[in-house]
Amino acid sequence: MRKLRSPILAFVLIVVSLAAAACSDADRKKLAEADDDFARGVQTALALDESLIKENLISKDDAIAVTSALLDVNRLGGQFHVRAETYGKSGGATKTELIGLANGLSASVVTLNHQGVLHIKNPNSQTQFVAAVAVMQGALGVLTAVLTGGGK
Amino acid sequence: MNPATVQLLLQLIALASQLAPVVISEIEGIKAQGGKTADEIFADAGVTIAANDAKALQILADLMTPTE
Numbered sequence A: 001m002r003k004l005r006s007p008i009l010a011f012v013l014i015v016v017s018l019a020a021a022a023c024s025d026a027d028r029k030k031l032a033e034a035d036d037d038f039a040r041g042v043q044t045a046l047a048l049d050e051s052l053i054k055e056n057l058i059s060k061d062d063a064i065a066v067t068s069a070l071l072d073v074n075r076l077g078g079q080f081h082v083r084a085e086t087y088g089k090s091g092g093a094t095k096t097e098l099i100g101l102a103n104g105l106s107a108s109v110v111t112l113n114h115q116g117v118l119h120i121k122n123p124n125s126q127t128q129f130v131a132a133v134a135v136m137q138g139a140l141g142v143l144t145a146v147l148t149g150g151g152k
Numbered sequence B: 001m002n003p004a005t006v007q008l009l010l011q012l013i014a015l016a017s018q019l020a021p022v023v024i025s026e027i028e029g030i031k032a033q034g035g036k037t038a039d040e041i042f043a044d045a046g047v048t049i050a051a052n053d054a055k056a057l058q059i060l061a062d063l064m065t066p067t068e
Helices: A002-054 A062-085 A095-119 A121-148 B003-016 B022-034 B038-064
Strands: none
Touching: A002 A062, A002 A095, A002 B038, A062 A095, A062 A121, A062 B038, A095 A121, A095 B038
16 A cells, blocks of 8 residues: 555646646736737727827827827836746746736826827727727736636 | 728727627637747737837837927
């Protein structure tokens, strides 16, 4: 019986380790996809911003405020991205660190939303901008759910 | 309507259906079918982030350039 316990224990440990690694890989992929979605949300908002400027639907000062807010969001997104890439790797970012970065990112998106509502006067353009911000917020929702172990 | 505007409208129509995280997770599923690894997706995101940064800086530079 004593001889049998060690191989069984070793087998159980291997199975548990493989399961843990699989979860980590799945979480990492979800993080990568949400990271990519977030970046594409910023890309779309920038395209809209550029279009508003070209069509003279936004004043220069308003455009500077919106573009600056987008730059801030993208830079914080970049900081999150650099650390998130290391998640699941030896010595990489921890969930706690990433949650902290995601919280900062979330606050910057709220500011961006306010800037858009305040500075984009054209109602249709404002709706489109809010939709682009909603994509970022949706991606943040996925990130937070993965990092807090809430599933998706 | 110029092609850039059409492209933007198409993107925004797509965005309108992405408001709920559950829809984004479906898009994730579609992307997963593409067979990309997490590292490849992170690499794509990195390229988009760098391009966003360059574009935002360019827009700001253009806005701050005095016009005649």
